[in-house]
Amino acid sequence: MSTKRISLTQYLIEQQRGEAQIPAQLRLLIEVVARACKRIAINVNKGALGDVLGTAGSENVQGEVQKKLDVIANEVLIEANEWGGHLAGMASEEMDDMLGVPNRYPQGEYLLLFDPLDGSSNIDINVSIGTIFSVLKHQGGEVTNESFLQPGTAQVCAGYCVYGPQTTLVLTVGKGVVLFTLDREQGAWVMTEDNLRIPEDTKEFAINMSNMRHWAAPVKRYIDECLAGKEGPRGKDFNMRWVAAMVADVHRIMTRGGIFMYPWDKREPNKPGKLRLMYEANPMSFLVEQAGGVATNGTQRIMEIQPTQLHERVSVMLGSKNEVELVTSYHREAQ
Ligand code: AFP
Numbered sequence: 341m342s343t344k345r346i347s348l349t350q351y352l353i354e355q356q357r358g359e360a361q362i363p364a365q366l367r368l369l370i371e372v373v374a375r376a377c378k379r380i381a382i383n384v385n386k387g388a389l390g391d392v393l394g395t396a397g398s399e400n401v402q403g404e405v406q407k408k409l410d411v412i413a414n415e416v417l418i419e420a421n422e423w424g425g426h427l428a429g430m431a432s433e434e435m436d437d438m439l440g441v442p443n444r445y446p447q448g449e450y451l452l453l454f455d456p457l458d459g460s461s462n463i464d465i466n467v468s469i470g471t472i473f474s475v476l477k478h479q480g481g482e483v484t485n486e487s488f489l490q491p492g493t494a495q496v497c498a499g500y501c502v503y504g505p506q507t508t509l510v511l512t513v514g515k516g517v518v519l520f521t522l523d524r525e526q527g528a529w530v531m532t533e534d535n536l537r538i539p540e541d542t543k544e545f546a547i548n549m550s551n552m553r554h555w556a557a558p559v560k561r562y563i564d565e566c567l568a569g570k571e572g573p574r575g576k577d578f579n580m581r582w583v584a585a586m587v588a589d590v591h592r593i594m595t596r597g598g599i600f601m602y603p604w605d606k607r608e609p610n611k612p613g614k615l616r617l618m619y620e621a622n623p624m625s626f627l628v629e630q631a632g633g634v635a636t637n638g639t640q641r642i643m644e645i646q647p648t649q650l651h652e653r654v655s656v657m658l659g660s661k662n663e664v665e666l667v668t669s670y671h672r673e674a675q
Contacts, residue, residue: 345530345531345532346530346531346573347411347528347529347530347531348370348371348509348520348528348530348531349371349602350372351518351520351531351564352367352370352371353367355367355513355515355626357394362497362513364369364515364632365425365426365448365450366426366450366475366497367453367481367665368424368425368426369421369426369427369448369450369452370422370497370499370511370513372420372421372424372426373417373420373421373452373473373488373499374501374509374520374529374539375420376416376417376420376421377471377501377507377509378522378529379416379529380412380416380456380457380471381421381501381503381507381522382419383409383412383413383416384409384457384463384469384503385503387466388417391408391565392407392408392409392412393407393408393463393464394407394408394464395407395408396408396410396411398411400433400435401433401434401435401436401618401651402438402651404460405436406460406462407457407460407463409457409460409463409469409559409669410434410456410457410460411434413457413471413543413656414432414434414455414456414457415437416456417430417432417452417454417471418430418432418439418472420440420533421452422424422442422445423445423597424445425445425446425447425448426448426449426450426451427441427450427451428440428441428447428449428451428478428483428487428535429441429446429451429452429478429487429619430451430452430453430454431452431453431484431485431488431490431617431650432453432454432455432456432619433452433454433455433456433616433620433651433655434456434613435447436490436510437485437650437670438451438483438484438485438487438650438668440483442468446449448476448478449477449478449484450476450477450478450496451475451477451478451484451487451488452473452474452475452484453473453474453475453476453488453568453618453619453623454474454619455471455472455473455616455620456471456472457469457471458470458471458472458500458585458586458620459583459584459585459586459587459588461584461585462548462583462584462585462588464616466585467583467584467585467588468503468504468505468585468587468588468591468650469502469503469585469587469588470500470501470502470503470504470585470587470588470591471500471501471587472499472500472586472587472619472620472623472624473490473498473499473500473514473619473623474492474495474497474498474618474619474622474623474626475495475496475497475498476490476494476496477494477496478490479632482494484486485650485654488581488647488650489619489646489648489649489650490646491622491643491644491645491646491647491648492617492621492622492623492625492626492642492644492645493527493643493644494514494664495622495623495643496514497512497513498511498512498623498624498626498627499511499512499513499623499627500587500590500623500624501587502588502589504588504591504593506522507521507522507524508520508521508522508532508591509521509522509529510536510591510627512626512627512630514630515630516534516535516536516630516631517535517536517594517627517630517631518531518533518534518535518536519531519532519533519534519536519594520532522564525556531579536594536595536631537631537632538593538594538597538628538631538632538633538659538660538661539596539597539658539660540661540662541597541660541662541663542597542598542599542659542660542663543576543577543578543579544578544579544580544581544592544596544597544598545563545566545578545579545580545581545598545599545601545663546580546581546582546589546592546598546600546601546659547559547580547582547600547601547602547603548582548584548597549563549580549582549603551605551607553674554605554606554607555570555603555605555606555665556603556604556606556638556671556674558670558671558673558674559601559638559667559670559673560668561670562608562666566578570577573626574666575637582627583600583667584603584614586600586620586624590624590627590628590658590659593628593633593658593659593660594627594628594631597659597660598659598660599657599658599659599660599663599664599667600656600657600658600659601606601656601667602614602615602655602656603638603655603656603657604638611639611653612652612653612654612655613637613653613654613655613657614653615653615654616646616651616652616654616656617647617652617653618650618651618652619641620649620656621635621642621654621656622638623640624656624658625642625643625658626643628658629643631660633657633658633659633660633661633664634658634659634660634664634665635657635659635664636654636657636664636668637654637655637656637657638657638667638668638671639668639671639672639675640657641654642654652662
């Protein structure tokens, strides 16, 4: 990390001029989303002192009960992005269909997808939550749900914000991964790491162990070997973490390595997994790969999956290269 800490704005201006050559509209998009995340953080931090806890009394397209902060975060992101002229449309975990830009505003060339508040079950217990976002280019024509159905390899930008002990923004525009920490005194995002890298090996896995009896054999084999520790085939002991907010588990992996898994299980055999491809797995996979990690659905690179539905789900295994490749090899052996 260079000693001089720069702001997000300065970083983006340097990227605009430099190697990444990010277009002005994309720079504006990132600044708008980063500003929206600051507003979401303010709402999150109110807790019981604001009218932000508990449920909103509605369900989202996933059939999940929406928390008040899910709705607030979604509205903050929509209001922040609809007038800037940088977007052709938005899609959100909290909205059944994509949302076009109101006719009174100019239309831009980007498509923004987001999970406005990931880890909602952690809100009322004061455990880390976050916002995840992904950016695609609109390929022209009328903007519909189908405009968003592009593989993860088409992403031009991805990032997440963690509302935790610190408020951090992790971002990639395809030239590595940078970390910004919110300086609350200035209200500014300040770069605190300029090149996040995920170690290729790890001794830490993240999975919801309560689902063990429902897993497919390759996942059970991999976790059993981790649990066998030094005496087992892996020859080393493993630690386990599970925050139940993908954004927090992935941030741990981005900062010290590890493997995160939310695999298919037989509770709902027709569902490929719990997590959503377009606004959870794809942006996180882009960030993980840009930091030297690997992200698969057990058999295939997540970013090469051709989406067929806006809210489709996917099995997720991502993080330290050698671990993800090992559990992926177990899946391929079992095919
Ligand atoms: P919620 O937003 O409903 O809390 O779900 C969070 C999440 O989609 C993802 O962020 C977590 O990794 C995963 O679900 C946790 O799922 P379990 O509660 O089944 O462990």
